[in-house]
Amino acid sequence: MALPHNLWLPALLGALATLHAYLALDTIPRVAAARGAVAMLWLGFGAAVLAVGVWTTQYLGHAGTSGLGGARAAVAGGIAWASAVLALCQAARGRAWLAGILLGTGLVLATTFDQRLDRPGMASCLACMLLLGAGGAMAALAWRERRPPAPRVWSAAVLLGLTIAALPVAGNALAPDAAMRPPAQVPGAAAFVISALVLLLAAVVQLAQRELARQAAQIRGELESARQALVHQAFHDALTALPNRAKVLAQLQELLPEARRDGQDVAVMFIDLDGFKSINDTLGHEAGDEFLRRVAEALSASVRPRDTVARFGGDEFVVVLERFRNRENLGAICEKILARVGAPVLVAGQKVTATPSIGVAVFPDDGAEPTELLRHADIAMYAAKERGKAGFCFYEPQMIARASERLALSTDLREGLGRDELRVCYQPKVDLRSRRLVGLEALARWAHPTRGHLPPSMFIPLAEDCGLIARLGERVVREVAGQIARWRAEGLPLVPVAINLSMQEIQGVNFVPSLLRTLAEAGLDRHAIEFEITETAAMTDVHTTLRHLRELEALGFRIAIDDFGTGFSSLSHLRQLPARTIKIDQSFVHGADASHHDREITEAIIALARKLRLHTVAEGVESEQQARWLVQAGCDIGQGYLFGRPLPPGETATLLAAGFAGAPIDA
Numbered sequence: 001m002a003l004p005h006n007l008w009l010p011a012l013l014g015a016l017a018t019l020h021a022y023l024a025l026d027t028i029p030r031v032a033a034a035r036g037a038v039a040m041l042w043l044g045f046g047a048a049v050l051a052v053g054v055w056t057t058q059y060l061g062h063a064g065t066s067g068l069g070g071a072r073a074a075v076a077g078g079i080a081w082a083s084a085v086l087a088l089c090q091a092a093r094g095r096a097w098l099a100g101i102l103l104g105t106g107l108v109l110a111t112t113f114d115q116r117l118d119r120p121g122m123a124s125c126l127a128c129m130l131l132l133g134a135g136g137a138m139a140a141l142a143w144r145e146r147r148p149p150a151p152r153v154w155s156a157a158v159l160l161g162l163t164i165a166a167l168p169v170a171g172n173a174l175a176p177d178a179a180m181r182p183p184a185q186v187p188g189a190a191a192f193v194i195s196a197l198v199l200l201l202a203a204v205v206q207l208a209q210r211e212l213a214r215q216a217a218q219i220r221g222e223l224e225s226a227r228q229a230l231v232h233q234a235f236h237d238a239l240t241a242l243p244n245r246a247k248v249l250a251q252l253q254e255l256l257p258e259a260r261r262d263g264q265d266v267a268v269m270f271i272d273l274d275g276f277k278s279i280n281d282t283l284g285h286e287a288g289d290e291f292l293r294r295v296a297e298a299l300s301a302s303v304r305p306r307d308t309v310a311r312f313g314g315d316e317f318v319v320v321l322e323r324f325r326n327r328e329n330l331g332a333i334c335e336k337i338l339a340r341v342g343a344p345v346l347v348a349g350q351k352v353t354a355t356p357s358i359g360v361a362v363f364p365d366d367g368a369e370p371t372e373l374l375r376h377a378d379i380a381m382y383a384a385k386e387r388g389k390a391g392f393c394f395y396e397p398q399m400i401a402r403a404s405e406r407l408a409l410s411t412d413l414r415e416g417l418g419r420d421e422l423r424v425c426y427q428p429k430v431d432l433r434s435r436r437l438v439g440l441e442a443l444a445r446w447a448h449p450t451r452g453h454l455p456p457s458m459f460i461p462l463a464e465d466c467g468l469i470a471r472l473g474e475r476v477v478r479e480v481a482g483q484i485a486r487w488r489a490e491g492l493p494l495v496p497v498a499i500n501l502s503m504q505e506i507q508g509v510n511f512v513p514s515l516l517r518t519l520a521e522a523g524l525d526r527h528a529i530e531f532e533i534t535e536t537a538a539m540t541d542v543h544t545t546l547r548h549l550r551e552l553e554a555l556g557f558r559i560a561i562d563d564f565g566t567g568f569s570s571l572s573h574l575r576q577l578p579a580r581t582i583k584i585d586q587s588f589v590h591g592a593d594a595s596h597h598d599r600e601i602t603e604a605i606i607a608l609a610r611k612l613r614l615h616t617v618a619e620g621v622e623s624e625q626q627a628r629w630l631v632q633a634g635c636d637i638g639q640g641y642l643f644g645r646p647l648p649p650g651e652t653a654t655l656l657a658a659g660f661a662g663a664p665i666d667a
């Protein structure tokens with residue numbers, strides 16, 4: 001079937017060639033992205049699509065005049081394919097101009113390879129065709145570039161398609177009598193069908209490849225976000241989203257060599273919250289979590305954005321400061337943290353506070369390695385806790401010995417509680433005028449197997465820190481209850497015995513049930529025991545303390561505020577506390593000998609207690625002179641070495657039998 005030469009034929013050829021060109025150009029990025037055999041396959045495939053396009057347009061374009069059928073069509077297609085392979089290969093390497101020259105020359109060769117070159121005008125005809133072929137192909141490939149957006153590929157394809165379609169037409173026009181060959185062997189419609197089938201196949205392959213590439217990109221994207229999430233999880237704390245220990249260690253690992261090179265100091269602050277456990281125990285873990293989030297915010301707000309704030313777990317936070325002026329500057333930052341983090345916050349409808357204790361270690365003076373710096377900051381933090389909490393300490397080398405001793409002692413204490421090494425001594429409390437025995441205070445002692453009897457200051461704070469205080473307190477209550485029961489069985493006149501409590505003990509969920517059980521086992525009523533809680537402890541978390549103390553009061557126990565004058569009681573809180581007694585701290589009693597000021601404070605406390613109808617006990621009375629002015633000031637009860645030191649149960653029994661400690665004041 002011969003196709004008539006009219007206008008729509010060139011248009012049809014142009015469209016056909018454009019489609020072939022588009023699908024061939026579309027393989028260039030795949031050739032560029034693939035390696036080895038896959039790249040070769042894409043190259044062969046793209047070139048074949050282009051070659052079929054060239055062959056079809058050549059065949060149909062020449063069909064009316066010369067035709068390229070049979071073996072010659074195959075040769076033309078082969079030339080087009082070979083030049084397309086070379087051209088696509090160069091285009092994939094980004095050499096668009098070279099690719100254009102190769103393709104253009106190939107296209108002209110495929111059109112003219114079977115024509116006689118010795119005819120007149122053929123040289124200029126060939127030159128014009130080369131200009132058209134190479135120019136068009138170069139322009140198309142250069143326009144397309146390597147990884148271009150789709151509209152650009154389409155326009156490049158149109159350019160290349162028109163070039164391919166124009167070449168046979170130009171050949172016909174320039175040398176109409178050039179045809180020397182027999183007519184086409186393949187009918188025109190069949191050429192269309194072949195071209196359409198190749199186009200269809202190429203389109204299917206390209207679409208399938210695109211879909212695969214899209215799926216692969218999606219999987220890659222999902223894998224990448226999963227990887228990022230894992231990395232984030234591994235280096236961040238889930239609760240506060242702050243960096244974690246691993247992140248800080250990695251950061252210090254990078255930072256310290258740089259700081260060493262630049263002669264810069266780096267400070268590491270280890271921060272632990274005092275009394276956080278009680279927030280968790282009383283308000284629940286959700287409130288505890290919320291509180292920790294608020295602490296994280298307050299900490300971040302206390303330092304500059306370039307400083308690192310991290311959570312190491314529990315109530316432990318770390319701040320890394322890269323640039324600071326000097327140690328005074330660090331001190332000011334610690335003060336800021338103390339003020340911000342220690343400020344009360346509203347959590348679960350309650351105002352709560354947990355003051356921070358901060359330890360500071362500075363690179364390079366206090367440690368050369370990240371782990372060493374962190375350990376030393378931690379040790380300094382413990383020193384801050386020992387010095388009364390809610391403060392900060394800079395690391396000093398001698399703290400190490402103290403820390404390892406602490407560690408050894410905490411292990412000993414754990415074992416000691418199991419081995420029953422805890423003892424209780426009793427110190428008399430007397431009516432200051434008559435010296436009649438009105439009460440006893442139970443004071444814990446630790447009979448350490450190698451260090452001898454240790455005072456409470458050496459193990460009570462330790463027990464609080466390592467979570468042993470509840471066990472220790474339970475032991476003391478059991479021991480005291482058992483002792484009172486034994487004295488009663490001996491027929492001795494009894495007085496109330498005061499037991500010291502730490503806030504952590506009262507807040508323990510088992511405290512009240514275990515207390516009541518112990519008293520019931522010993523057959524004691526609730527007046528046999530009083531409780532003393534220090535003013536500082538009572539004021540740390542007023543609402544919680546009030547709740548617990550009111551519960552104890554409702555059960556019939558008497559409560560005394562210990563070490564009064566050393567804390568920061570507000571009068572309104574003092575009025576709310578269900579205490580019957582305040583114990584004036586011994587520092588005022590001792591100080592009163594030398595200082596008018598202390599004497600006046602003591603007198604004011606006694607006057608205040610009277611107004612609030614509270615009993616007063618003066619602690620640390622050591623001399624008759626002190627006892628006398630305390631009586632004059634209106635104090636009811638005294639406790640101190642003047643009336644007796646803390647005694648073991650046997651000697652206390654003698655005191656109970658006598659009922660007096662020392663001679664009456666007006667004797």
Ligand code: C2E
Pocket residue numbers: 427442443444455456457460473476500501502532534562563586619620621622639640641642646
């Ligand atoms: P505290 O309750 O204020 O006990 C009074 C402390 O002052 C006792 O020290 C006592 O020995 C000492 N003291 C008494 N009279 C005088 C005196 O005239 N002069 C001087 N310089 N000191 C005197 P201790 O036994 O070392 O206890 C210290 C603190 O340990 C107690 O202070 C109390 O807060 C705490 N503590 C003692 N036993 C326990 C206990 O079983 N549980 C709890 N949570 N704390 C306890």
Ligand code: MG
Pocket residue numbers: 441500532562
């Ligand atoms: Mg006490």
Ligand code: MG
Pocket residue numbers: 562563583585586619
């Ligand atoms: Mg006291």
